Amino acid sequence: xxxxxxxxxxxxxxxxxxxxxxxxxxxxVAGRRVTTLFETEGExxxxxxxxxxxxxxxxxxxxxxxxxSFADESLARWTHLCAExxxxxxxxxxxxxxxxxxxxxxxxxxxxxxxxxxxAWTKLVSYRSPVLLFLQVADARAQFDHICKLxxxxxxxxxxxxxxxxxxxxxxxxxxxxxxxxxxHVYVDWMNRAIxxxxxxxxxxxxxxxxxxxxxxxxxxxxxxxxDSPIRTADRND
Numbered sequence: 001x002x003x004x005x006x007x008x009x010x011x012x013x014x015x016x017x018x019x020x021x022x023x024x025x026x027x028x029v030a031g032r033r034v035t036t037l038f039e040t041e042g043e044x045x046x047x048x049x050x051x052x053x054x055x056x057x058x059x060x061x062x063x064x065x066x067x068x069s070f071a072d073e074s075l076a077r078w079t080h081l082c083a084e085x086x087x088x089x090x091x092x093x094x095x096x097x098x099x100x101x102x103x104x105x106x107x108x109x110x111x112x113x114x115x116x117x118x119x120a121w122t123k124l125v126s127y128r129s130p131v132l133l134f135l136q137v138a139d140a141r142a143q144f145d146h147i148c149k150l151x152x153x154x155x156x157x158x159x160x161x162x163x164x165x166x167x168x169x170x171x172x173x174x175x176x177x178x179x180x181x182x183x184x185h186v187y188v189d190w191m192n193r194a195i196x197x198x199x200x201x202x203x204x205x206x207x208x209x210x211x212x213x214x215x216x217x218x219x220x221x222x223x224x225x226x227x228d229s230p231i232r233t234a235d236r237n238d
Contacts (some may be wrong), residue, residue, distance in 0.1 A: 010137070071120075144184065
């Protein structure tokens with residue numbers, strides 16, 4: 001089965017939307033039918049609730065739905081999207097981690113629920129032979145410091161407040177950047193565990209590359225044969 005689902009994920013500020021746009025343009029120019037879903041752009045059909053003003057942090061999502069209902073709605077939306085866009089290549093930014101796994105963790109979903117969601121989701125999309133482009137950084141806290149400097153005090157204040165309001169941090173009495181540090185530690189651990197399961201074909205790319213052009217070229221090279229040829233298990237984890 002040829003790849004028809006390209007996922008781009010990593011911590012905030014690693015250039016997920018930039019890479020998604022570059023890949024969408026590349027495959028469209030090559031004559032392929034492509035649908036690109038950006039986390040914060042317009043009506044994203046995978047989001048169970050509307051975005052807030054500064055993105056999809058959803059610090060109050062636990063007040064609107066339970067962790068179980070979020071997981072169920074997320075899976076239902078994936079089912080609908082894959083059926084509706086069956087003839088197209090989907091390029092999806094900030095999934096499966098930032099807009100799904102991260103939300104379940106912040107809502108204090110049980111490890112069993114998170115595992116069940118992951119197994120159901122990977123099974124649901126498996127027929128598309130998905131490829132995950134994972135944008136790596138060496139230090140999660142350093143990445144948050146970096147992106148806060150880039151996006152300024154409004155975003156920094158928003159993030160600190162969002163973390164404090166999460167059940168994960170509130171239940172532990174975590175405040176300020178202590179909340180960010182602890183949450184990131186757990187979140188990164190869950191991401192690494194999910195990747196280690198090898199349920200997804202994963203290509204590792206730099207989250208803060210010296211050259212964005214080189215990163216784009218690496219992503220294109222990794223994807224071209226997967227789109228034009230069946231996935232080969234022996235070639236996992238470039």
